[in-house]
Amino acid sequence: MGALAVTKPYTMPALSEYADVPARLRVDKVSLRYQSPKGETFTALDQVSFEVPDQQFAVIVGPSGCGKSSLLYLTAGLAEPSEGEIYVGGQKVEGPGADRGMVFQSYTLFPWLTVRQNVEFGLKRRGLPSNEINTIVEHYLGEVGLKNFAGHFPKQLSGGMMQRVAIARALANDPQILLMDEPFGALDSQTRLQMQQLLLRVWGHSKKTVVFVTHDIDEAVLLGDRVYVMGARPGRIKQILDVPIARPRTLDVVMEPEFIDMKRQILGLLHDDLAEVH
Numbered sequence: 511m512g513a514l515a516v517t518k519p520y521t522m523p524a525l526s527e528y529a530d531v532p533a534r535l536r537v538d539k540v541s542l543r544y545q546s547p548k549g550e551t552f553t554a555l556d557q558v559s560f561e562v563p564d565q566q567f568a569v570i571v572g573p574s575g576c577g578k579s580s581l582l583y584l585t586a587g588l589a590e591p592s593e594g595e596i597y598v599g600g601q602k603v604e605g606p607g608a609d610r611g612m613v614f615q616s617y618t619l620f621p622w623l624t625v626r627q628n629v630e631f632g633l634k635r636r637g638l639p640s641n642e643i644n645t646i647v648e649h650y651l652g653e654v655g656l657k658n659f660a661g662h663f664p665k666q667l668s669g670g671m672m673q674r675v676a677i678a679r680a681l682a683n684d685p686q687i688l689l690m691d692e693p694f695g696a697l698d699s700q701t702r703l704q705m706q707q708l709l710l711r712v713w714g715h716s717k718k719t720v721v722f723v724t725h726d727i728d729e730a731v732l733l734g735d736r737v738y739v740m741g742a743r744p745g746r747i748k749q750i751l752d753v754p755i756a757r758p759r760t761l762d763v764v765m766e767p768e769f770i771d772m773k774r775q776i777l778g779l780l781h782d783d784l785a786e787v788h
């Protein structure tokens with residue numbers, strides 16, 4: 511490893527240390543089991559515990575099937591853990607709520623609504639006054655560079671533009687936390703790089719807590735404050751690594767020794783997991 515800086519692994523403090531100061535997200539001994547049609551039980555997540563401090567950009571990586579999406583769905587309140595609890599802003603998750611914004615890989619815009627109508631959808635449902643809605647929508651359309659496309663319908667947009675609308679829509683609702691499940695997974699590599707930079711810029715302004723799932727290790731290290739590496743069978747947190755790379759981060763950081771060292775550590779953890787499976 512020579513002169514490369516070695517990243518000190520993050521040691522997870524005992525959950526009780528946070529009793530007085532709730533983290534923005536707290537996952538406490540969460541297990542998730544599925545029942546097969548034959549009645550067999552499959553453990554997708556096993557006793558998963560971790561915390562994400564306020565304003566942190568947390569990235570979850572792990573082998574396919576380790577339960578990354580399941581963890582986001584549980585946090586979104588779209589499914590219930592078999593055991594354990596999840597807290598967002600100190601409140602136990604007991605169902606879906608506007609305090610959690612979601613951006614998925616597949617485009618989830620309302621196709622019959624324009625870009626503007628998609629972004630203002632949640633604000634209208636909350637009954638905000640129209641001048642306030644306009645100010646918020648203008649702000650976020652500006653943030654994602656889509657002011658000139660406000661009247662377009664989703665089918666008139668590229669994949670990257672649709673994801674920009676999804677990000678604007680999620681942030682416009684002022685959620686406590688933004689949950690992103692492989693949001694750039696379906697984009698071509700050039701657009702993906704652009705979207706990563708856009709997200710870093712928008713996140714730098716909004717300072718929302720983000721939990722971002724990806725398969726892409728470069729993406730994890732480029733975006734994250736911390737990378738939560740999961741193992742499979744059963745799904746669990748294997749290691750939490752702090753990313754020791756200063757912000758703002760541009761594409762050039764991928765050549766830096768710290769970046770390469772982080773990638774090496776994460777790959778090592780993922781390879782260990784593959785070796786355990788085969």
Ligand SMILES: Nc1ncnc2c1ncn2[C@@H]1O[C@H](COP(=O)(O)OP(=O)(O)OP(=O)(O)O)[C@@H](O)[C@H]1O
Pocket residue numbers: 544545552554572573574575576577578579580581
């Ligand atoms: N509704 C379901 N019924 C049964 N098993 C399920 C269900 N949903 C997910 N699983 C299983 O739970 C495990 C975790 O799935 P999940 O989609 O959360 O993993 P993942 O890490 O996000 O995978 P990928 O990276 O491939 O998207 C997988 O083995 C999956 O097959």
